[in-house]
Amino acid sequence: MNAFTTHSEQRGELIPGETGGWEVIIGMEVHAQVASESKLFSGASTDFGGAPNTHVALLDAGLPGTLPVPNRKCVEQAIRTGLGLKAKINTWSRFDRKNYFYPDLPLGYQISQYKHPIVGEGKIEVRLDEETTIEVGIERLHLEQDAGKSIHDLDPTATYVDLNRAGVALMEIVSRPDMRSSKEAAAFMSTLREILRSLGTCGGDMEKGQMRADVNVSVRKPGGELGTRCEIKNVNSMTFIAQAVEYEARRQIEIIEGGGTIDQETRLFDAVKGETRSMRSKEEAHDYRYFPDPDLLPLQFEQAWVDEIAATLPELPSEKRARFQAEYGLSAYDAGVLTGDRETAAYYEEVASGRDAKLAANWVTQDLFGALNKAGIGLSESKVTAAHLGQLIGLIKDGTISGKIAKDVFEKSFETGEAPADIVEREGLRQMSDTGELEKVVDDLIAANPDQVEQVKAKPKALGWFVGQVMKATGGKANPQAVNEILKKKLELE
Ligand code: MN
Numbered sequence: 001m002n003a004f005t006t007h008s009e010q011r012g013e014l015i016p017g018e019t020g021g022w023e024v025i026i027g028m029e030v031h032a033q034v035a036s037e038s039k040l041f042s043g044a045s046t047d048f049g050g051a052p053n054t055h056v057a058l059l060d061a062g063l064p065g066t067l068p069v070p071n072r073k074c075v076e077q078a079i080r081t082g083l084g085l086k087a088k089i090n091t092w093s094r095f096d097r098k099n100y101f102y103p104d105l106p107l108g109y110q111i112s113q114y115k116h117p118i119v120g121e122g123k124i125e126v127r128l129d130e131e132t133t134i135e136v137g138i139e140r141l142h143l144e145q146d147a148g149k150s151i152h153d154l155d156p157t158a159t160y161v162d163l164n165r166a167g168v169a170l171m172e173i174v175s176r177p178d179m180r181s182s183k184e185a186a187a188f189m190s191t192l193r194e195i196l197r198s199l200g201t202c203g204g205d206m207e208k209g210q211m212r213a214d215v216n217v218s219v220r221k222p223g224g225e226l227g228t229r230c231e232i233k234n235v236n237s238m239t240f241i242a243q244a245v246e247y248e249a250r251r252q253i254e255i256i257e258g259g260g261t262i263d264q265e266t267r268l269f270d271a272v273k274g275e276t277r278s279m280r281s282k283e284e285a286h287d288y289r290y291f292p293d294p295d296l297l298p299l300q301f302e303q304a305w306v307d308e309i310a311a312t313l314p315e316l317p318s319e320k321r322a323r324f325q326a327e328y329g330l331s332a333y334d335a336g337v338l339t340g341d342r343e344t345a346a347y348y349e350e351v352a353s354g355r356d357a358k359l360a361a362n363w364v365t366q367d368l369f370g371a372l373n374k375a376g377i378g379l380s381e382s383k384v385t386a387a388h389l390g391q392l393i394g395l396i397k398d399g400t401i402s403g404k405i406a407k408d409v410f411e412k413s414f415e416t417g418e419a420p421a422d423i424v425e426r427e428g429l430r431q432m433s434d435t436g437e438l439e440k441v442v443d444d445l446i447a448a449n450p451d452q453v454e455q456v457k458a459k460p461k462a463l464g465w466f467v468g469q470v471m472k473a474t475g476g477k478a479n480p481q482a483v484n485e486i487l488k489k490k491l492e493l494e
Pocket residue numbers: 031144172
């Protein structure tokens with residue numbers, strides 16, 4: 001892993017314009033749906049795909065006289081996420097009303113957190129490729145309610161509303177403007193998703209809207225003043241994030257180079273056309289008339305609860321990569337491949353347990369993945385279990401079979417799911433280490449090839465020819481080390 005680059009340093013490729021290269025500056029606000037059974041302030045279900053308006057408590061419908069009650073589970077999930085983002089957990093925070101009118105927001109305001117979020121500053125490591133990792137600062141994480149959904153295409157003259165989502169808990173995670181290319185922006189989102197999923201605090205299913213990114217883009221000349229930014233709302237895939245950044249950066253460069261100025265505004269990304277379009281001019285915080293929600297006490301909890309949650313945190317993907325390198329002596333590349341998902345990592349750890357870890361890595365990343373690719377199936381469908389692959393490696397290491405025979409055994413096991421040890425026994429593939437048997441093969445070869453014998457005596461490096469012949473004669477079963485020793489003795493090379 002290389003050193004982290006900092007905020008002010010220029011990195012990545014500049015975008016060429018008529019007046020020279022431009023740097024793109026990207027920050028993101030990610031809305032991540034909290035994994036919880038019920039909503040942030042009501043007991044209504046958060047299940048996806050229910051019939052319209054079936055998961056709606058009176059509070060979610062904005063009926064007068066109802067009061068919000070914070071959902072402990074949602075608060076716990078926010079703390080857990082904050083810990084995973086190496087962020088400061090604020091044991092005192094506050095809910096505010098963010099006032100605006102949407103037909104699918106019956107309260108007329110969103111309960112959110114403004115000045116006092118539950119989670120403060122943190123950071124995440126974002127891996128761009130095998131060699132490069134950048135650090136992206138997290139400014140804050142706050143809890144807020146989601147809105148419902150307006151449905152415009154059911155009737156030519158009316159709009160329907162589905163409040164199933166209204167009041168579902170969201171974590172709004174705000175990054176620092178630390179990203180410098182579309183690739184970095186997409187990698188940030190994908191790393192964040194990976195972290196939230198491994199923490200179990202968000203399902204991360206972007207097609208179900210469980211994670212959406214508001215992408216802030218501006219351009220500047222390297223080292224110059226920050227430009228005016230535009231915010232692209234609700235981008236819901238890594239590809240779209242990258243496309244939106246590319247399009248938006250070029251659009252801004254063209255305007256500035258044409259003598260114009262950038263209006264700070266909110267834009268939407270049209271995935272079909274691959275372009276961003278103006279939605280509305282950007283609101284300022286004061287437009288929302290934030291004020292503390294009088295229906296809710298400040299949110300206060302003990303540090304001991306935070307510590308309890310911290311004790312249950314799983315190993316994060318970046319930590320696992322570092323451990324695989326340190327504990328198993330793997331290259332950054334192999335560690336990256338093997339920790340790509342939880343299933344692969346667990347499979348590898350079982351194969352490597354008590355065995356040659358590098359050999360295990362080679363077998364998993366090359367032989368197994370190669371075979372899976374070729375068969376067009378995933379690891380979960382592999383007939384070769386981790387226990388079987390481990391057994392195969394054990395058979396190589398204790399000299400029962402040669403590495404070459406092991407490849408054949410693997411192929412058979414991959415086809416049938418039979419244990420490698422059984423295949424070796426049934427097909428008589430044990431390596432020949434019996435000296436008497438091997439000596440006879442060697443004697444026959446020496447007698448039949450006097451010219452080669454002369455050559456080897458003149459140039460001992462030519463011994464490989466004899467080793468090859470012994471292998472051929474024994475169907476690859478001879479133990480190469482034993483063969484070498486016998487040959488050297490018989491040809492008096494020692
Ligand atoms: Mn928000």
